[in-house]
Amino acid sequence: MTTRIVELRQGVLKKNDELARALRTKFEESGLLVLNLVSSPGTGKTAFLERTLRELRAAGAHPAALVGDLETDNDARRLAASGAPVRQINTHGRCHLEAEMIGDHLESWRHEGWQMDNFDYLFIENVGNLVCPSSYDLGEAVRVALLSVTEGEDKPLKYPTIFNSSDIAVITKIDLAEPCEFNAELARKNLNEIRPGITILETSAKTGAGFPQWLEFLSGRRAGRMATQETAI
Amino acid sequence: MHELSIIYGVVSTVSEAMKDKPNVRILSVRMRVGALSGVVEGALQFGYEIATEGTMLAGSQLVVENLPVVIFCQHCGKPQELPGVQSFRCPVCNTPSGDIRQGRELEVESIEVEEAA
Numbered sequence: 001m002t003t004r005i006v007e008l009r010q011g012v013l014k015k016n017d018e019l020a021r022a023l024r025t026k027f028e029e030s031g032l033l034v035l036n037l038v039s040s041p042g043t044g045k046t047a048f049l050e051r052t053l054r055e056l057r058a059a060g061a062h063p064a065a066l067v068g069d070l071e072t073d074n075d076a077r078r079l080a081a082s083g084a085p086v087r088q089i090n091t092h093g094r095c096h097l098e099a100e101m102i103g104d105h106l107e108s109w110r111h112e113g114w115q116m117d118n119f120d121y122l123f124i125e126n127v128g129n130l131v132c133p134s135s136y137d138l139g140e141a142v143r144v145a146l147l148s149v150t151e152g153e154d155k156p157l158k159y160p161t162i163f164n165s166s167d168i169a170v171i172t173k174i175d176l177a178e179p180c181e182f183n184a185e186l187a188r189k190n191l192n193e194i195r196p197g198i199t200i201l202e203t204s205a206k207t208g209a210g211f212p213q214w215l216e217f218l219s220g221r222r223a224g225r226m227a228t229q230e231t232a233i
Numbered sequence: 234m235h236e237l238s239i240i241y242g243v244v245s246t247v248s249e250a251m252k253d254k255p256n257v258r259i260l261s262v263r264m265r266v267g268a269l270s271g272v273v274e275g276a277l278q279f280g281y282e283i284a285t286e287g288t289m290l291a292g293s294q295l296v297v298e299n300l301p302v303v304i305f306c307q308h309c310g311k312p313q314e315l316p317g318v319q320s321f322r323c324p325v326c327n328t329p330s331g332d333i334r335q336g337r338e339l340e341v342e343s344i345e346v347e348e349a350a
Contacts, residue, residue, distance in 0.1 A: 001348070002347070003346065003348075004346060005345050006251075006344050006345075007343045008341045008342065010250070010341050011340050012239055012264075094238075096235060134271040135239075135272065160318040161270075164318070164321070165269070193321065194318075194319075195321065196329035196330060196331045197331055198331075
């Protein structure tokens with residue numbers, strides 16, 4: 001008997017990463033801006049998204065949304081009231097979405113009007129969880145981390161991995177900042193410690209505060225993407 | 234807690250690499266886990282025995298090399314290792330940096346196998 005070391009040097013999530021890369025290419029070719037929304041349960045992702053879909057549609061855009069939850073299609077039904085195409089993905093116990101789930105679902109819905117060319121924005125509302133979704137690339141162009149004023153300013157310090165891997169931080173329920181004694185300056189400082197230079201928006205899905213800046217961010221990112229595509233061609 | 238899914242990923246990575254060598258016994262699996270991988274060693278170790286049961290990794294030992302975050306500091310002009318993940322500033326000159334050079338790893342580095350000579 002002899003023992004030896006076999007070098008593998010392989011990413012454990014290689015399969016997910018490869019699928020995500022393929023999805024990203026497909027999304028870019030379709031001119032679709034894909035955003036992955038991550039937060040704790042109860043941050044207000046659905047209310048935030050509901051208003052986003054309504055405002056985008058009112059501005060003449062064609063957004064769509066995928067919602068991940070362990071069970072129920074409550075969120076999809078809520079979001080569908082905006083008039084935008086919305087589909088639910090149930091993970092049946094799994095704590096996060098994976099690239100394979102996104103790819104498979106998009107493929108199976110292709111004949112039901114879910115051709116990527118029909119949309120300009122696709123929002124993926126991840127399972128409410130600040131830990132596990134951080135490891136799984138879904139092929140998104142923008143990862144959005146949301147935190148609400150009711151959660152405390154130190155959330156980014158408690159969950160550095162997800163905030164560090166996000167492109168923008170959205171503070172929700174800012175209309176409740178005062179009764180919650182939320183210190184926005186401290187939250188901004190903590191976000192900057194974890195992700196120096198991160199874009200931060202203070203929003204309220206109830207009053208609409210911060211939504212003009214959010215919509216501007218979205219159209220800016222989409223225009224940027226398209227311009228990169230054209231240069232590449 | 235998605236460490237079980239991660240271990241299943243380890244099992245499939247190793248099984249795939251060793252599929253033509255059914256006669257080897259795997260003694261240990263060495264992983265590299267970055268401080269920003271979203272995975273903690275304790276939870277990996279906790280689920281390892283159960284998740285590898287009935288696979289070619291059954292009975293093997295999991296060895297985890299924990300990797301700290303390394304940022305590139307523009308001011309110092311070189312990579313700097315961070316003492317933790319609570320502040321992404323250069324520990325020498327305090328300049329913030331989002332340029333991460335190490336810390337996201339989640340890899341199977343190598344396996345130690347025993348085979349008939």
